Amino acid sequence: MHLLLAPMEGLLDDVLRAVITPCGGYDYAVTEFARVSGTLLPERFFRRIAPELSSGSRTAGGTPVRVQLLGSDPACMADNAAQLAGLAPSGIDLNFGCPAPTVNRHRGGAVLLDEPELMHAITRAVRRVMPAEIPLTAKMRLGVRDAGRAVECARALADGGAAALVVHARTKDDGYRPPAHWPWVGRIAEAVRLPVVANGEVWNGEDWRRCRAESGVADIMLGRGAVADPFLARRLRGGQLEAPEPAARESEWLELRAMLGDFRERVLRKVVPRHAPGRIKQWLNLLRRNFPQAERLYQQIRGLSAMPEIDRVFAAAGIRVVPTSAGLAPVPGRAA
Numbered sequence: 531m532h533l534l535l536a537p538m539e540g541l542l543d544d545v546l547r548a549v550i551t552p553c554g555g556y557d558y559a560v561t562e563f564a565r566v567s568g569t570l571l572p573e574r575f576f577r578r579i580a581p582e583l584s585s586g587s588r589t590a591g592g593t594p595v596r597v598q599l600l601g602s603d604p605a606c607m608a609d610n611a612a613q614l615a616g617l618a619p620s621g622i623d624l625n626f627g628c629p630a631p632t633v634n635r636h637r638g639g640a641v642l643l644d645e646p647e648l649m650h651a652i653t654r655a656v657r658r659v660m661p662a663e664i665p666l667t668a669k670m671r672l673g674v675r676d677a678g679r680a681v682e683c684a685r686a687l688a689d690g691g692a693a694a695l696v697v698h699a700r701t702k703d704d705g706y707r708p709p710a711h712w713p714w715v716g717r718i719a720e721a722v723r724l725p726v727v728a729n730g731e732v733w734n735g736e737d738w739r740r741c742r743a744e745s746g747v748a749d750i751m752l753g754r755g756a757v758a759d760p761f762l763a764r765r766l767r768g769g770q771l772e773a774p775e776p777a778a779r780e781s782e783w784l785e786l787r788a789m790l791g792d793f794r795e796r797v798l799r800k801v802v803p804r805h806a807p808g809r810i811k812q813w814l815n816l817l818r819r820n821f822p823q824a825e826r827l828y829q830q831i832r833g834l835s836a837m838p839e840i841d842r843v844f845a846a847a848g849i850r851v852v853p854t855s856a857g858l859a860p861v862p863g864r865a866a
């Protein structure tokens with residue numbers, strides 16, 4: 531069985547990947563999408579969303595990282611894929627699932643699910659320019675409004691040369707509203723001859739079990755559930771499906787405290803200080819679904835907007851706070 535860490539633009543970037551993946555459990559992670567629209571993106575663009583390209587396309591925890599492309603012009607997608615392939619990513623993934631209006635207006639992401647011929651052309655054009663040893667995968671939703679063409683879309687990607695498909699079991703119009711329609715993943719898997727990975731609304735071991743049972747698919751990609759519970763994949767690997775007992779949660783929290791300290795430091799290295807509190811609150815907001823200690827921290831910092839204030843709360847909670855007054859040097863090549 532495979533467990534994959536989902537791409538999540540604006541949430542799961544190189545910083546959070548570096549902090550979460552050492553917990554173990556993931557076969558590979560996918561970056562947030564690189565949007566291709568008419569130009570050849572420079573190398574530094576790919577290195578910015580995937581700094582892991584400089585370390586063998588692996589996170590600090592050793593998890594391989596694949597880079598995702600989003601766009602609608604087959605020739606331009608191919609040019610960019612060739613550029614990206616030159617940086618030796620551990621894989622390239624194509625996005626046919628993004629429901630964001632800004633992306634969809636430019637004929638990118640989930641709206642392409644109404645144009646399976648174009649999905650096929652993009653996949654084929656991209657596969658052609660990539661060295662054989664780099665895998666090409668694709669991620670799709672069930673459709674734009676309904677799942678009527680889901681199988682046709684999956685076949686288009688398979689025939690175009692995708693080596694595996696991740697199916698986020700919702701339509702574009704469903705947005706992120708539960709439920710995810712896991713049985714549809716099974717219908718797609720039966721219709722294509724390539725590995726299919728189920729995705730959507732897997733937050734815990736019980737969801738994982740039901741998703742596998744309802745889809746008949748063994749491999750799962752975790753998105754928000756992985757951020758809300760960084761130990762979920764590790765527990766699933768260990769065969770533990772039930773929620774941890776409070777004592778086990780307490781020891782996970784000790785581990786998580788160290789991770790929060792690491793996260794804070796990495797965020798401060800990457801973003802301008804005024805953006806750091808937002809990133810920290812964003813992660814705690816998801817963590818509080820599972821950790822009462824995170825809920826307490828979140829309530830303490832939610833009204834704060836300056837890092838020194840947040841640092842005081844963190845330090846009082848036993849989180850290691852590396853002094854920043856001297857100013858941490860930004861990591862070269864990363865956006866401020």
Ligand SMILES: Cc1cc2nc3c(=O)[nH]c(=O)nc-3n(C[C@H](O)[C@H](O)[C@H](O)COP(=O)(O)O)c2cc1C
Nearest residue numbers: 536537538539541562563698730731732752753754
């Ligand atoms: C904030 C956010 C950003 C996302 N960005 C991407 C993206 O860049 N590429 C992509 O293929 N999917 C993206 N997704 C979709 C997720 O990869 C995943 O398919 C979706 O969240 C359902 O899985 P989950 O219920 O386990 O979170 C994003 C989802 C969220 C919540």
